[in-house]
Amino acid sequence: MKRIIIPVFIILSAVLAFTVFAQGTKETAPTAFDTDEEIVKIGISKLMPHPALDAIEQGIKDYLATTGRNISYDVQNANGEIAAASQIAQLFKNEKTDINIAIATPTAQAIANTDLSVPLVFSSVTDPVSAGLLGEGMENVCGVSDMVPVRAHLDLISSIKEIKTLGMIYTMGEANGVVLMEEMKKACEEKGIGFVSASVVNSSEVRMAAESIIDRVDAVYVATDNTVISAITALSDVCMAHKIPLFSADTTSSYDTEVLLAGGFDYYASGVLTGRIVEKVLSGKKPEEIGTEYLDASSLEIYVNLDVARKLGLDIPEDIINDAKTVIKDGRQV
Secondary structure, eight states: OHHHHHHHHHHHHHHHHHHHHHHHHHEEEEEEOSSSSOOOEEEEEEOOOOOHHHHHHHHHHHHHHTTEEEEEEEEETTTOOOHHHHHHHHHHHHHOOOOEEEEHHHHHHHHHOOOOOOOOEEEEEEETHHHTOOOOTTTTTTEEEEOOHHHHHHHHHHHHOOEEEEEEEEEOHHHHHHHHHHHHHHHHHHHHHHEEEESSSSGGHHHHHHHGGGGGEEEEESSSOOOTTTTTHHHHHHHTTTTEEEESOOOOTTTTTTOSEEEOOOOHHHHHHHHHHHHHHHTTHHHHOOEEEEGGGGEEEEEEHHHHHHHOOOOOOOOHHHHOOOEETEEEEO
């Protein structure tokens, strides 16, 4: 009897082990969602209300609306608070979302640090490497980078006014703000241009930071730093009061301000690209196979405000005006 029972036991154990192994493999495989029946729960974490970030959100939703998928969104806004971004990440984990989208670096970092059991697609992350969103342990992460071509921006600035010292306000708590500040500092050193910076923690400090450096600079530059951009009106007020030109890396926030010149990406198109990546993930492609897609620096859109140029006594070269997508004159777009 023992000679019969032992082999049967071994066979049953082997079958059970194979079944468990197979189930484990199935759980870690990418999930393809049915386009007609399944409701896909998507969490969108946005750093703050901001024209560029809002445009990304709209681009994502508009593209995914064309896919035929049944999608429910939970859109959360951190209002510029890192602690709130972490709370949103925990909320998505508790809600068991199917996929998370993070718009801006801090929200992406918060979700990556909280829950990567579901895919994370980031958008408007300047440097995903320095932000810790690529590499070991980040296999379930992919997205879109908007790395700013600061050297091209510096060339553009220098073509309008001779700059001896450039000023820049950045957010010390935003990885993208720090990275771009360091990049612009290097670019200025290469051109023999002085560089003065001031850091802020939140948007309420932007005016004071600008006032602390404005008497030492010939121009002020703001990158795609979400906190600073959200207070760009206060920054432009300080610059105009001291007859100092303000250059921006974001065109969407330049309207209704006194920004002289901006060179930025089309963030609605960036949102559409992000939506395409989300669709790939929902169709079963692994995030690590998608990786990071970078916005093309050659697609920069130029914004020029000739009213501001007149107030500052500056002439804008004709080639810049001709290449600009948006030109403001006499208070309106021409």
